[in-house]
Amino acid sequence: MPRLSAKSATLLVLAALVVVSPLFFPSGYYYRVGALIFVNGLAVTGIVILTGYAGQISLGHAGFAGIGGYACALAPVHLGLPPALAAVLGVLISGALAYLVGRPILRLKGYYLAVATLGFGILVSMVLNNERQLTGGPDGIIVPDLGLRGLLKDWGLNISNGEFWYFFCGIALLIGAWIALNLRQSPTGRALRALHGSEIAAQTVGIDVARLKLQAFVISAVYASVAGSLLALQNKFITPDVAGFMHSIEMVTMAVLGGAGSVLGAILGAGVLTLLPQVLTVFAEFEQLVLGLVMMLMMIFLREGLLPSLLRKLRGRDE
Amino acid sequence: MTLLSIEGLGIAFGGIKAVHDVSLKVDPGEIVSIIGPNGAGKTTLFNMISGIYQPDSGCVLLEGEDVTGMAPFRLASRGMSRTFQNLQIFQNMTVLENAIAGFHLQERGAVLADLLHLPSSRRRARAAEAGARALLARVGLERAADREAGSLSYGSLKRLEIARALALRPKVLLLDEPAAGCNAVETEEIDQLIAEVAASGVAILLVEHDMKLVMRISSHVVVLDQGEKIAEGAPAEVSRDPAVIAAYLGSEEAAHADG
Known part of the structure; x- marks a missing residue:
């Protein structure tokens, strides 16, 4: 039997998880949790491209999720666009903004870049909070229905709202993962990983480092934007929290905790950090405390991230 | 036509002249070596030629075109490639x-x-x-x-860097101590590889501490001391030059004094 490539293996594992997990759901509520994990996984896959491949950090990516989310709320009302096209508009705006913002700030390195991206996130969040007339302010705003479930019903496929979003977001995550895995082994992805390894050597082999960083930034912004749109469309409601600082931190934390260099690892990180708060409710008022403790322990003992560390341990046992 | 030509190149860091008024030329198929004691400015010179440092004075001409201070990735697309003294491996x-x-x-x-x-x-x-x-x-x-x-x-990483640099099919290849840390057999292999590459028409600029290697393969040797060119010529000529001997003996005396 030919050996599976890492790409096919990752996609198979993900597809299997999407299809098989519902068999173990104790209630319909878990479709919702699953869909949330997939949306977070999609946003975090974008972080894998920016941080895991290219080695650049962003603490403002929730800003792009906010743009994607609010595009779905506002474009149908003000421009008469169907929600699906509104999401596409969100992608275009996020991509263009990432390009404009990224040009000057991607020259910065390390924590300077972190602070600059943080500023961008805060800016978007402030606009969403303060432009009450347009965005509804901190109370949020209603998002119209995507309408696809109704179409499926007309075609004779009658599934619940929870099931629909679970599978819809699952498919979106699979496509997102496929693209990120394509990129990894492609000439562009190799150049991104090269500049992560040594910018100076990357330059001497002809890699236009500034341009490639910008491409990674734009691509990851598109991921965040789509994730924001999916979140808004399934909740049929959106608040500025989606663009907030905590959401940006959450994305980076999920990626690093799971293993920022690996698509599957980062998605696993998204799964763990989405599920943990649900599981930890047994600790009642100590929930946050235990969550923090678990995260610290994971980073201390699984330094490279959950998946890469575990894989290394498994391999070590084989030898 | 001269492939790479450097005219009056100089740079200072914090008022101290690291390299001052250095000129040299490399033709296709030629191996020009830069030698000199530690701190003579060899790597600094390389960094100016390859666009990593902006020189304060002078210019770098590649195929007759002024490419002084051009970004390294642009130089790469114009046919310049290099390796690093302190490995830059991915x-x-x-x-x-x-x-x-x-x-x-x-x-x-x-x-x-x-x-x-x-x-x-x-x-x-x-x-x-x-x-x-x-x-x-x-x-x-x-x-x-x-x-x-x-x-x-x-030693393997050194060879990997050379392979990576050759992948660009360069017209000019800058090698910064390619044999450092290699054993005698590996040095011999690298020596042969450099000669082959030069024979295929590539202009090679070499910084090397291994004098035997330099004397064996160079067509032309440039000697730097304290940032300035103190001698140049064919390997045999340079090794007899009193100024060169003084520079090397001087540095040896300093080394003794340190110890």
Whole structure:
């Protein structure tokens, strides 16, 4: 039997998880949790491209999720666009903004870049909070229905709202993962990983480092934007929290905790950090405390991230 | 025609002249070596030529065109390639991927094709991989292709850097101490490789501490001391030059005084 490539293996594992997990759901509520994990996984896959491949950090990516989310709320009302096209508009705006913002700030390195991206996130969040007339302010705003479930019903496929979003977001995550895995082994992805390894050597082999960083930034912004749109469309409601600082931190934390260099690892990180708060409710008022403790322990003992560390341990046992 | 020509190049760091008024020329097929005691400014000179430092004075001409201070990635597309004294390896990648990275200018293409794994993207990647494997074989690393680059010995990494630099099919190749840390056999191999590359018409500028290697393969030697050119000429001529002997003896005396 030919050996599976890492790409096919990752996609198979993900597809299997999407299809098989519902068999173990104790209630319909878990479709919702699953869909949330997939949306977070999609946003975090974008972080894998920016941080895991290219080695650049962003603490403002929730800003792009906010743009994607609010595009779905506002474009149908003000421009008469169907929600699906509104999401596409969100992608275009996020991509263009990432390009404009990224040009000057991607020259910065390390924590300077972190602070600059943080500023961008805060800016978007402030606009969403303060432009009450347009965005509804901190109370949020209603998002119209995507309408696809109704179409499926007309075609004779009658599934619940929870099931629909679970599978819809699952498919979106699979496509997102496929693209990120394509990129990894492609000439562009190799150049991104090269500049992560040594910018100076990357330059001497002809890699236009500034341009490639910008491409990674734009691509990851598109991921965040789509994730924001999916979140808004399934909740049929959106608040500025989606663009907030905590959401940006959450994305980076999920990626690093799971293993920022690996698509599957980062998605696993998204799964763990989405599920943990649900599981930890047994600790009642100590929930946050235990969550923090678990995260610290994971980073201390699984330094490279959950998946890469575990894989290394498994391999070590084989030898 | 002269391929690489440097005229009056100089740079100062914090008021101290690291390199002052250095000129030299390299023709296709020629191996020009820069020698000198530690701190003579050899690597600084390399960094100015390859666009990493902006020189304060003088200019760098590549095929007659002024490329002074041009970004390294642009110089790469004009046919300049280099290796580093303190290795600059992509530690996060395999040996093969490091070599493929050297083909970046040949394998790059539309990002969208790469994202969607289109046939054009696969074709580019395949061509680069074939080229990289051939180069790894040339420097004797074909069996290490799938290992993580960080796991190689120092001497192997030196050869990997040369392979990566050759992947650009350079017209000018700058080698910064390619034989440092290599044993006698490895040095011999590198020596032969450099001679072959030069014979194929590449202009080579070499910084090297191994005097035997320098004297054996150089067509022309430039001696730097304290940032200034103190002598140049054929290897045999330079090794008899009193100024050169004084510079080297001087540095040896200093070394004794330190110890």
